[in-house]
Amino acid sequence: MKTLYLDVFSGLAGDMFVGALLDLGVDFRALERELRRLPVGGYHLHVARGKKSDIEGTKFDVHVDGEECGHDHSHEQGHGHAHDHGHGPGTDHGHRDHAAIRKLISESPLNDWVKEKSLAVFARLAVAEGKIHGVPPDRVHFHEVGGVDSIVDIVGACIGLDLLGRPRVLAGTLVDGTGFVRCAHGRMPLPAPATLAILGARGVGISQCEEPHELLTPTGAALLAEFAESFGPMRGVVGARVGYGLGTRENRTRPNVVRALLWDEADGKAAHDWETDTVAVLETNIDDLNPEILGHVLEKALRLGALDAFHTPVQMKKQRPGVLLTILCAEGDADSLTELLLVETSAFGVRRTVAGRCKLRRAFEEVSTPYGKVKVKLGRLDGRVVQAAPEYESCRSVAAQSGVPLKAVYEAAHAAWLATARER
DSSP states (O other): EEEEEOOOOOOOOOHHHHHHHHHTTOOOHHHHHHHHTTTTTEEEEEEEEEEEETTEEEEEEETTTSSSSOOOOOTTOOOEEEEEOOOOOOOOSSOBHHHHHHHHTTTTTSSSSHHHHHHHHHHHHHOOOHHHSSOOOOOOOOOOGSHHHHHHHHHHHHHHHHHHHEEEEEEEOOEEEESEEEEEEEEEEOOOOOHHHHHHTTTTTEEEOOOOSBBOOHHHHHHHHHHHESSSSOSSSOSOOOEEEEEOOSSSSOOOOEEEEEOOOOOOOOOOOOEEEEEEEEEEEEOOHHHHHHHHHHHHHHHHHEEEEEEEEEEEGGGGGEEEEEEEEEEGGGHHHHHHHHHHHHHOEEEEEEEEEOOEEEEEEEETTTTTTEEEEEEETTTTTEEEEHHHHHHHHHHHHHHHOOOHHHHHHHHHHHHHHHHO
């Protein structure tokens, strides 16, 4: 499995992230084609080789039509600039709220992984901004990250990782500069409030250095919080390909670049192609709650987006029987589901941890049974199917239409898939 290490000694912004992926070999034309699937127009892309403090790398820019770009339009072979002057949804240069961006991405023809990851990055930004301004995430109105350039940076970063083969991502220790940054709400000290909120929600530390400028932007922080499994020094890197994504400013104390290393795991163990992500684990011990309310809370948590919700019998202090109530959720949903537990149960506190997950690559196939067509969910590891399960809703629908027991449809679907698999 490929591993990508982001050496963020000079911070990170969205354009630097995309530039580094292009410098590692992501095809610009393929990136451009995928970005055209996003219903956003009125911008053009610039990609060129350049240098920062004598370090050569790739500069990626998104210029909104009508804005002065001051960009050198000469490009070396293999790179260029693309113009998209479409006037479909989202071609205005104004800023958008979280709901509008979510709708824009969800309804696009981008592949499911790119949509899922892009939405997750924006969710982190929305939760952070909502906490700062005291509004629900859905009502957050983005300023700096709601414009066309930031949307393209974030979605472009997700597309770039997809084109690179969805590598495992690691990152170095995070650093930001000192001084102030001017944002839509005034002049604020560094790190920017949204950057701190995003990293705080993920439990990631940050230090400041002597550079008197912003190094780590909220967009860069959200991308790192979503994709990086861990933060720290690189270890065991063998035969890495190295790319550099260039920033815009000339820093005073360090090159304004992000260094990206890409390599195949070589630790003596077989590398697996499973997918990885992180989830928040919320837990609380309860011994004095009506079971009917407990069932209601679990159902509501699932309706609000929890990945799973369950309770386990435990023995509590003073030898009381109780339950350990557990909710698994995306990190961006942790605050709202924590509030649910504190408001709707008898809990006085909720423990929160972040856990890494390894997931089989999933796909669906349709099989024919005597009762009708049924979907089967497949889990693949290293190119082979290791799990095959008839999909519940599909089986239930077929059972209801044909008037047979649900169990019979399950068995028929599983047998049909096994027969199909043997023929391959």
